Amino acid sequence: MAAATDAACSKGCSKRWREAVSSPAPIVCDTCPVADRAVCSALSSEDRGELARIGHHRRYARGETIVAAGDSATVCATLTRGAAKMSTIDRDGTERIVALVHPAGMLGQLFAPTATLHVTALTDSEACLFPASHVAALSDARPALARRLLAEVSRELDESRALIDLISKRQAKGRVAALILAFARAASPAPCHDADSFDLPLTRGEMAQLLGITIETVSRTLTALETAGLIARQGSHGIVIRDRAALDELAAG
Numbered sequence: 001m002a003a004a005t006d007a008a009c010s011k012g013c014s015k016r017w018r019e020a021v022s023s024p025a026p027i028v029c030d031t032c033p034v035a036d037r038a039v040c041s042a043l044s045s046e047d048r049g050e051l052a053r054i055g056h057h058r059r060y061a062r063g064e065t066i067v068a069a070g071d072s073a074t075v076c077a078t079l080t081r082g083a084a085k086m087s088t089i090d091r092d093g094t095e096r097i098v099a100l101v102h103p104a105g106m107l108g109q110l111f112a113p114t115a116t117l118h119v120t121a122l123t124d125s126e127a128c129l130f131p132a133s134h135v136a137a138l139s140d141a142r143p144a145l146a147r148r149l150l151a152e153v154s155r156e157l158d159e160s161r162a163l164i165d166l167i168s169k170r171q172a173k174g175r176v177a178a179l180i181l182a183f184a185r186a187a188s189p190a191p192c193h194d195a196d197s198f199d200l201p202l203t204r205g206e207m208a209q210l211l212g213i214t215i216e217t218v219s220r221t222l223t224a225l226e227t228a229g230l231i232a233r234q235g236s237h238g239i240v241i242r243d244r245a246a247l248d249e250l251a252a253g
Contacts, residue, residue: 042148067119082125083201103188178251
């Protein structure tokens with residue numbers, strides 16, 4: 001009976017989410033979960049209010065395209081909930097994930113006239129969208145915003161370097177451990193500590209593609225980490241970190 005109720009609730013929640021997807025809504029800064037971490041936190045309340053008036057809030061379903069390569073970069077967006085991937089797709093249809101975006105991160109390429117990367121929601125996600133031209137003009141007039149945008153670009157560069165370091169590790173266990181720790185950092189609402197439990201935003205196939213290993217290797221490695229007591233799995237996506245020090249040691253190898 002409980003399972004049936006949960007299933008009905010899940011279907012109802014999914015339906016309500018789908019109905020809200022693609023329906024722009026007003027931005028309400030007072031209830032924003034990343035108000036103190038997003039780029040707009042560098043602005044005064046008056047400037048944030050102006051941005052909110054000309055922008056809008058949107059929901060995206062898991063797997064929905066947020067930005068398509070080739071689109072004109074007319075919008076600046078901040079992810080407020082969920083997770084997204086930035087990727088390239090070759091002519092033969094092969095996808096390569098080049099970056100992951102977590103709450104408070106920016107979606108797309110603000111300073112490029114045309115998007116060169118696809119941005120896709122990995123989970124049901126939410127974002128605030130603003131006209132890129134207005135954000136650019138505001139950054140010229142507000143040095144604090146310009147510095148915050150520069151810091152965001154620098155952070156993205158650091159994450160790209162970390163991703164290169166991650167996939168260069170020789171041992172599959174080290175790659176998977178480093179990715180789990182990266183997810184734990186991203187899942188925490190505070191920068192001073194990592195989350196102890198979270199849902200994996202990537203499928204096994206996406207993890208394999210990102211790490212340069214096979215899906216079977218990802219599955220075997222997760223099972224080995226769980227058997228060794230380093231992690232525990234909850235359901236199909238949940239991860240609980242049991243031994244962070246051991247994961248750190250593997251990731252450093």
